[in-house]
Amino acid sequence: MSTYDASFRIWRGDAEGGELRDFTVEVNDGEVVLDIVHRLQATQTPDLAVRWNCKAGKCGSCSAEINGRPRLMCMTRMSTFERSETITVTPLRAFPVVRDLVTDVSFNYAKAREVPAFVPPRGVAPGAYRMQQVDVDRSQEFRKCIECFLCQDTCHVVRDHEENKTAFAGPRFLMRVAELDMHPLDAAEEAGLDRKRTAQEEHGLGYCNITKCCTEVCPEGIKITDNALIPLKERAVDRKYDPLVWLGSKIRRRADT
């Protein structure tokens, strides 16, 4: 068991303003950044605001930026830093700050509401749903999402352009569209909802320039770009930019593909 003192710079402030403040704080074996923030609360700054819940990388609450990189504080081990290094912790920089490390993430909840929910198939009673594992695999990967919103934070479309927030759902919710479009029993199409088309026209899929930062930061290791966003772009192409597919679908309207 070894213990040392680490240098931390933590942003403190609120919507009115704030600054990076320096702290020296004890670090023990095996600890993560969130442990250090808790130690600061208990010993130096009792009112340091921070969000956290499970401390096991399962709830996605303790999102912050550590040395400029969006991360979960509970999954960032101190052993990944040099002992002499100063570790900078700031709130997520794509969202309005509330206080200290806490930001207003309501953007994400508003976007969640814009994605039409799963449409249950008509005439299939509860308990009568039959789906093959290979057919649910893809959507299951996306449902691993813990909604830490790190992908939403790092995505330059909204991070660097506040004005795009109205038009762009962000990786998390484009992935939700993909999840539903790949759900083997989603009956949106029968109900007159074309998720492939709305991905482009209503959720701003075209803003994505597939630079993969969402995939880079995902703590669940979901391949957001390769498995959700690009396939969704291809599906939008099917609908909007591919006359061959359009013609084919006109000629033989196959009920199931």
Added chain:
Amino acid sequence: MAQVDRQQWDVVVVGAGGAGLRAAIEARERGKRTAVICKSLFGKAHTVMAEGGIAASMGNVNEGDNWQVHFRDTMRGGKFLNQWRMAELHAKEAPDRVWELETWGALFDRTPDGRISQRNFGGHEYPRLAHVGDRTGLELIRTLQQKIVQLQQEDFKEYGDHEARLKVFQECTVTRVLKDGEPGAAGAPPGRRPGGRVSGVFCYERESGRFFVLEAPAVVLATGGIGKSFKTTSNSWEYTGDGHALALLAGAPLLNMEFVQFHPTGMVWPPSVKGILVTESVRGDGGVLRNSEGKRFMFDYVPDVFKEKYAESEEEGDRWYEDPDHNRRPPELLPRDEVARAINSEVKAGRGSPHGGVFLDVSTRMPAERIRRRLPSMYHQFKELADVDITAEPMEVGPTCHYVMGGIAVDSDTAATVGVPGLFAAGEVAGGMHGSNRLGGNSLSDLLVFGRRAGLHAAAYADGLAGAPPAVSQAEIDAAAEEALAPFHAAEGAENPYTLHQELQTTMNDLVGIIRREGEMAEALEKLAGLRARAARAGVEGHRQFNPGWHLALDLRNMLLVSECVARAALERTESRGGHTREDCPAMERGWRPVNLLCRPVEPAPGDPAADRIVLERTRTEPVRPDLLALFEKEELVKYLAEEELYE
């Protein structure tokens, strides 16, 4: 006089975990305007931590399963102390609740014929747990969350407002359940007037520190457990026993609070992650427990009541994974209380692992690829937090405080609390369902079954009061506001809430932990009195905006109340049963079987903070219905039921 925002709702649900959200969905679908209030962000509730699965006897993997078998397993797991009617309803309704999730978009793992796959778990006779890898809780919470969003989208179409009939107040905390009744003297503690009905809740918003009141005739408590009163726990910061305390303060009693489940397998190293859960699925999927001598010690710890049900040799246990019909299950899959005690004994006997646990090894049973697919978050958790590759080496595990079986005493069918009209409780905060020990997987199904029932009956109750809702008095609001602001007015020499919390956790962990002794529990009660006195002087720095120190100071009241219940009830029950193990009374006593211990608040509340707050009351359980008793063999019942019950 505190000027606070007041809003009118039909049903208020406190807590947005599985039970709370299910209750809210039900109340809203019954046409009630429903508000959900939760301490964290929407979708972050502790339910996301649940890993293994949802127990429901759908019989998809083994057709022999049905509700009767599930009921039997649940009663055995709870050592027959379960509120049997709850166990019955739970076993009967769980499959419907799971299937319903699919119609809301949930994607469970599948069997080859396309149905919901089910896995083995401790104490369940058949593979019964619907699951999604080892992240079932996340799937559950996300599905409920998305169902709520869907209802809000409907309301948006109809009213132009997403929150017209269903609103989530996230990052808000309830500090008092408000009641009507005879007006008390100004400044009297709120919620204490006898005979009152629920009239609303008093809350603060964490972000701004602003107070507000939600007026509603029906309130559902679904706040989860109490684990944050213990040092080593798998629970998150939210688990401060809020609902338990709110119910007590409103005059509703708690039931059998001595039963606290220590999950046998929590991480033990590194220290900062000590207590984090290692899912029981590891054992369900073939993980074995070994001590430092390499011995599978669980074979030495099969208690008499379970002797016929578990394998006697490693060979038989191993065969069971392939051929469960002709072999008995390995003892690693005993109910959690048995496994936790066994691990504790091994460590005490000096046969523990280097960091004070035992070894849990799944790497020898399955190829690495399969482990990563079936236990992805365990693989990830150990890799990231402990540098352990579970596909190649054993994990070190030890018991961790996980769940409280005790809770608010409720009516089995309606989830209504005892003695406070309009107050309902569901999920972990409610007591009775699991008896003295909960089986893995029964928690998620409990949330759904009783969450729905609580929502249903809260809506019906609110219907009955439509037009004449109980009034909220200004005096009550003022008293609640004063209480909540007290930490800002602490005098010189104020106590640090973080220090108090740490001392409380140490006290409960060391003195009322997994193995209990009379002297230690008495000592704990003394220490708790001291902590109460100091907590009354807890003070905080800064202002009301998102101030975690302040939030903790307010939560301390709840943790101290609940801890006193646990310690007092544990001292009273002179036997060992399920989640209550006493070194000085090691045997399960049949005489205690029909005894419930109710914790009631001392009325009126004493002025001295160090004085006792809780009185105990012994009540007799309702006799088990004969047709349910008939599901068991006579020889088995003899081991559990008290002498006089057998002749009834």
Added chain:
Amino acid sequence: MATGTEPPRQLTGVHDASRAAIADRHLRTDRWWLAPAVTAAGLLAFIVYSTWRAFANADYYAAPYVSPFYSPCLAENCQEMRGGPNLDLFGSWWGLSPALLILVFPLGFRLTCYYYRKAYYRGFWASPPACAVAEPHAKYTGETRFPLILQNMHRYFFYAALPVAGILTYDTVLTLRNDRYEWGHMGLGTLLFLVNIALIWAYTLSCHSCRHIMGGRLRHFSKHPVRYRMWGWISRLNTRHMQLAWASLISVALCDFYVYLLASGAFNDPRFF
């Protein structure tokens, strides 16, 4: 770190008034600029090299090897390649280098490729330069408008890339001759061409559009087991799309350079048999 010498605060992005007041465009301490810099340098080097070679209109054939930049050779002014990819579709009016006629297709394929898009958006446009590093542009509309909306054409270039890869395969088969056009021989160049064509195919088939067309667009894999299996293979290749993009880019340039060395007489092809 706040030094007081930063440019005045932009009003958007991370410097929006609602966000945490931090002056720096980023707080990353790692060498985040390395990856985009290397990418940009690599792409630039290829562009310079390929422009020179494409316009050179010389030294692209040394029997039995034809440079992949000039294959198929579509104009009359092409050098005669015996049994080789002469396909005079354009006739005599075309006076420029014949490479320009065919390079449009692989260029378009790579230009609209999901990986290369990432690479040049980051490396050349700095949009964004790296994750969580603020980009220098005031406005951003992504691929919603002309011309970038044309990126949606990627699958057509994929279709076009298939015959091109087929012809390069044919060229590779031709390298199993010696310089007197006798079959059954191999030289160092043959080896290079074999590696190159394997990489070209791997890159082409690992394309995201290909993955979608082969199976990604299906809703029920279980009802299309053959396409599901193909989708599975392509998905596995697809995870290496970036590596394949670079490897095939380098190999194609190497093949061309090798032919240049032979054709210009700077080097003699070592023959194995």
